[in-house]
Amino acid sequence: xxxxxxxxxxxxxxxxxxxxxxxxxxxxxxxxxxxxxxxxxxxxxxxxxxxxxxxxxxxxxxxxxxxxxxxxxxxxxxxxxxxxxxxxxxxxxxxxxxxxxxxxxxxxxxxxxxxxxxxxxxxxxxxxxxxxxxxxxxxxxxxxxxxxxxxxxxxxxxxxxxxxxxxxxxxxxxxxxxxxxxxxxxxxxxxxxxxxxxxxxxxxxxxxxxxxxxxxxxxxxxxxxxxxxxxxxxxxxxxxxxxxxxxxxxxxxxxxxxxxxxxxxxxxxxxxxxxxxxxxxxxxxxxxxxxxxxxxxxxxxxxxxxxxxxxxxxxxxxxxxxxxxxxxxxxxxxxxxxxxxxxxxxxxxxxxxxxxxxxxxxxx
Amino acid sequence: xxxxxxxxxxxxxxxxxxxxxxxxxxxxxxxxxxxxxxxxxxxxxxxxxxxxxxxxxxxxxxxxxxxxxxxxxxxxxxxxxxxxxxxxxxxxxxxxxxxxxxxxxxxxxxxxxxxxxxxxxxxxxxxxxxxxxxxxxxxxxxxxxxxxxxxxxxxxxxxxxxxxxxxxxxxxxxxxxxxxxxxxxxxxxxxxxxxxxxxxxxxxxxxxxxxxxxxxxxxxxxxxxxxxxxxxxxxxxxxxxxxxxxxxx
Amino acid sequence: xxxxxxxxxxxxxxxxxxxxxxxxxxxxxxxxxxxxxxxxxxxxxxxxxxxxxxxxxxxxxxxxxxxxxxxxxxxxxxxxxxxxxxxxxxxxxxxxxxxxxxxxxxxxxxxxxxxxxxxxxxxxxxxxxxxxxxxxxxxxxxxxxxxxxxxxxxxxxxxxxxxxxxxxxxxxxxxxxxxxxxxxxxxxxxxxxxxxxxxxxxxxxxxxxxxxxxxxxxxxxxxxxxxxxxxxxxxxxxxxxxxxxxxxxxxxxxxxxxxxxxxxxxxxxxxxxxxxxxxxxxxxxxxxxxxxxxxxxxx
Numbered sequence: 031x032x033x034x035x036x037x038x039x040x041x042x043x044x045x046x047x048x049x050x051x052x053x054x055x056x057x058x059x060x061x062x063x064x065x066x067x068x069x070x071x072x073x074x075x076x077x078x079x080x081x082x083x084x085x086x087x088x089x090x091x092x093x094x095x096x097x098x099x100x101x102x103x104x105x106x107x108x109x110x111x112x113x114x115x116x117x118x119x120x121x122x123x124x125x126x127x128x129x130x131x132x133x134x135x136x137x138x139x140x141x142x143x144x145x146x147x148x149x150x151x152x153x154x155x156x157x158x159x160x161x162x163x164x165x166x167x168x169x170x171x172x173x174x175x176x177x178x179x180x181x182x183x184x185x186x187x188x189x190x191x192x193x194x195x196x197x198x199x200x201x202x203x204x205x206x207x208x209x210x211x212x213x214x215x216x217x218x219x220x221x222x223x224x225x226x227x228x229x230x231x232x233x234x235x236x237x238x239x240x241x242x243x244x245x246x247x248x249x250x251x252x253x254x255x256x257x258x259x260x261x262x263x264x265x266x267x268x269x270x271x272x273x274x275x276x277x278x279x280x281x282x283x284x285x286x287x288x289x290x291x292x293x294x295x296x297x298x299x300x301x302x303x304x305x306x307x308x309x310x311x312x313x314x315x316x317x318x319x320x321x322x323x324x325x326x327x328x329x330x331x332x333x334x335x336x337x338x339x340x341x342x343x344x345x346x347x348x349x350x351x352x353x354x355x356x357x358x359x360x361x362x363x364x365x366x367x368x369x370x371x372x373x374x375x376x377x378x379x380x381x382x383x384x385x386x387x388x389x390x391x392x393x394x
Numbered sequence: 395x396x397x398x399x400x401x402x403x404x405x406x407x408x409x410x411x412x413x414x415x416x417x418x419x420x421x422x423x424x425x426x427x428x429x430x431x432x433x434x435x436x437x438x439x440x441x442x443x444x445x446x447x448x449x450x451x452x453x454x455x456x457x458x459x460x461x462x463x464x465x466x467x468x469x470x471x472x473x474x475x476x477x478x479x480x481x482x483x484x485x486x487x488x489x490x491x492x493x494x495x496x497x498x499x500x501x502x503x504x505x506x507x508x509x510x511x512x513x514x515x516x517x518x519x520x521x522x523x524x525x526x527x528x529x530x531x532x533x534x535x536x537x538x539x540x541x542x543x544x545x546x547x548x549x550x551x552x553x554x555x556x557x558x559x560x561x562x563x564x565x566x567x568x569x570x571x572x573x574x575x576x577x578x579x580x581x582x583x584x585x586x587x588x589x590x591x592x593x594x595x596x597x598x599x600x601x602x603x604x605x606x607x608x609x610x611x612x613x614x615x616x617x618x619x620x621x622x623x624x625x626x627x628x629x630x631x632x633x634x635x636x637x638x639x640x641x642x643x
Numbered sequence: 644x645x646x647x648x649x650x651x652x653x654x655x656x657x658x659x660x661x662x663x664x665x666x667x668x669x670x671x672x673x674x675x676x677x678x679x680x681x682x683x684x685x686x687x688x689x690x691x692x693x694x695x696x697x698x699x700x701x702x703x704x705x706x707x708x709x710x711x712x713x714x715x716x717x718x719x720x721x722x723x724x725x726x727x728x729x730x731x732x733x734x735x736x737x738x739x740x741x742x743x744x745x746x747x748x749x750x751x752x753x754x755x756x757x758x759x760x761x762x763x764x765x766x767x768x769x770x771x772x773x774x775x776x777x778x779x780x781x782x783x784x785x786x787x788x789x790x791x792x793x794x795x796x797x798x799x800x801x802x803x804x805x806x807x808x809x810x811x812x813x814x815x816x817x818x819x820x821x822x823x824x825x826x827x828x829x830x831x832x833x834x835x836x837x838x839x840x841x842x843x844x845x846x847x848x849x850x851x852x853x854x855x856x857x858x859x860x861x862x863x864x865x866x867x868x869x870x871x872x873x874x875x876x877x878x879x880x881x882x883x884x885x886x887x888x889x890x891x892x893x894x895x896x897x898x899x900x901x902x903x904x905x906x907x908x909x910x911x912x913x914x915x916x917x918x919x920x921x922x923x924x925x926x927x928x929x930x931x932x933x934x935x936x937x938x939x940x941x942x
Contacts, residue, residue, distance in 0.1 A: 228727035562680035594897030
């Protein structure tokens, strides 16, 4: 029966290849998302509007302000009062505010003499555009630090995006999302379509056992998912410069586990759903929405109400995204995410098991 | 007032290189039951669409209920009734709601709607079912109701696209009696069917093959002409010559 | 030997009794027709016999195998063509056939002799996607796919519904030639006129069997006098005839009407009463399957 299994896989692949548009969407979606995040968020520092708060306009302060004002990348927008900082930043008129301590000159001299000091310059930056903010901050520090002074003289505060979520912070989220789409939605739709068209009746009235039908259905989608995974990883590395110092194989193997889990979820959906529309609805409402809202992809879970925090524990994507984030961005090895990996494995075994048992070889 | 309700001359419809309907001409008279037969892919559906104002012919001319099929498609839609086997009624609405809905679609006034609704329900002996969901009715009842609703706005022509598929013989007879009654009252009936015995119920029958009307006459004359015992034989001897049925995309 | 044995099978879906204690049997090499309108329970019966559903009550055997206990064995022995279009529309004719062959673990060339007479007609279009075939062609392909593994029993659920009269008669010719190869065929149809193409038929309505016999045998069950009547005004004739004494039924039948009468009916009296309709004819007629069906339905 091996040959019948292979021909089933071939037939399934033909379905996918013939439906060019869907295939194109599936392959292009991650590319578009990554490129969008990579390029739309430019890291080039240009035309940063800077305002200054200086209670005493001493020589040292004026000197420092002049250095900023004469730099091509910064535009000096004038002195403002302490109470105006928030409104100016919020209105977008300025991108950064430099706040000098009242006795700046004296304390600067102390620092120069090596006496430890509290920060004397505060940089308040609009971090909604993370990469620009980071680069601008570093540049401003360099300009202001004309003397061989120490880092401690600065206190930097990033507004509007305190977690400093940047382009590549979205990559784990995109991965978590894409596989639910590709695997769960497409598998369930392809199985339910056979129910709708009537071919499922003929398949069941054949010697091919249901578990083989199911496996054969999963294989092509598993393969597509691997291609998509490779595309995302390559683009993240070369285009977004995501570190992945924890090793790409760890990320890859954990993703494979998550792909199998998503496929099993799709199978489960196909058992419940009777029409393609229903399959899409269940996949999107029951699976996609929680991934977007509760997996920590868009909002930090810690800020969610207790109930949702508790609920998010049941969402596979939450664990996957968390583990991938650790491996991709913090550069931890696979061993460091053993807890998440184990939870995902448990979920996979459970969901796949339930699906296989429930996938009936009868019509009821 | 003319007694010709549908009149088409040299009607042609092409899709790219493919001529679905090729130069057909015929007249249908008031109160006639006109059977429109053809093999799968002979161009019946395309022709019906043009006659009911759903698509424009590539060339040729015609009028339906006095309106030009080239220019007055919207007016045609208002003056004809349409019923098909696939789409007819809303299953999740009751019998009365369906009638009211379609009466509303055709712009009947509130008072006329109520009158027509009670009249239809009485005529169908459906008064006890007025608040039953259409989905819960047996298929034959649904088809009868669908036919009644297709005539809710007293159209001059009613188009029936395979109206009796899968219906039991008793209900099918009742359905045809309704058709006779409507025709007797002056409504013109334009009907397609795969049941060849139903072709015999028609006043006149046209048979399409490869996009052309190959035969048009009363069932009796057609049987004489083709030296056949039944309409089934007439149809088969014509359809056998079809060259394109299987090539149709 | 009976290839299909059905003993008081019942099946309900919620409140609807789809099948109500149905029994019949089909012999080796027989072409058996289930004839009845939608809602007669034909599809449910097919799904029970092809082991897609389990019955609520009753038993059935296919080639001696129980449809509940031995369902896996049955599945490799029967060919099934469901009522709906059951092919992959995005696969070509050839790909569909190859796929169904491999599903049953056979090669197309091994069963080619059986399939060839049917498949040859669509072979010129083998590179075409199934969605682009005409209704008759689709049915031929579906039949080829259902035959590809040399089944002993063939289940065909309404294979002629929705296809034109010519394709329908071609399909029946194919079934006749399959029968000569010893294949037992159970076929359903809503077209009463197809009854005479079967060896034996069961008339079904609303989950029950109204009668089982050979087509002539079924005709013999008609126990009243039947006439063909006509007049100039056919519609008026219908209403007027029903009012005459001894007329049980009068209904349209093709270009004429059929009139069912009991012993009180008097031909002379009828003619006298309805003469005014013009060109009145009254001719005794042999009943058709459809007349019998309506007759049995009313009982």
